[in-house]
Amino acid sequence: MTKKETILRAAQEAFGELGFTAATVKDVAGRAQVSFGLVSHYFGSKQELYLAAGFDMADRLIDCLTEATRGDYTGLEAVERYMTAYFDFTEEHRRRFPILLRCSPFSHVEAGVDAAKVAEKFTIFIDELKRCVSNGIEDGTIRPLSVEETALIIYGNIVGSVRTNLLTPYETSGIFKETIKHVVRSLKNSPGQEGC
Incomplete structure (x- = not known):
């Protein structure tokens, strides 16, 4: 692993654990066992480091989701595979x-962070779900629904489950x-079932 990758991993841990405001570049440097100056050299400002750490994790997850849903699957199968891959990724990278959850438009975007850049990155997650839902409506495995709203509802279920799993004492x-079963049951097209 390169020094830059080590810094990104340390930043993901620090910002994920403490948030943008409480985590410091000095803390990230200490976790990565590199100098403060090296962190600044690679990433410049604290905001740029935060976005780089969040976007690196997002890109890794996007690759995982794309791989899971590309193939000869029905739309409903693709939604289920998307959710399964998302949750598996969450567990695999539990510390980072x-x-x-912090660098997301589905959470409070921290003061000093460019919310537009964050929202733009997250449209990729929603777009992939929209593709899966649209394909499912077209192939008949998903009942006729609003594609945009359905993708947002599915993603909301995913985020809620992840937040509950990682951030609560429950x-x-x-x-x-159970979240996957609930979503699949809600989307599934049954003979004679009318859409919205």
Whole structure:
């Protein structure tokens, strides 16, 4: 792993754990075991480091979701695969993933952070869900629904489950599996079922 990658991982942990305001560049440098100057050299400002850390995690997740949903799947299968891949990624990167909970338009975007850049990055997540839902409506596996609203509702379910799993004291061992079942059941087209 390069020094730059080590710094990004340390930043993901620091910002994910402490948030933008409380985490410092000095803390990131300490976690990465590099000099403060090296962090500044690679990333400039604290805001740029924060966005780079969040976007790096987002890009990794986007690659994972794209791989999971590309193939000869029905739209409903693709939605289920998207959710499963998302939740698996969350668990795999449990210590660093909270950066995406903080650096997200589905959370309070921290003061001093460019909210427009964050929102633009997250449209990729919604666009992939819209593609899956649209394909499902077209192939008949998903009942006729508003594609945009349905994608946002699915993503809201994902984010809510992840936040509950990572940030609350509640027992959540089955929440991901149940969230997937709930969404699939809600979307599934049944013979004779009327859409919206």
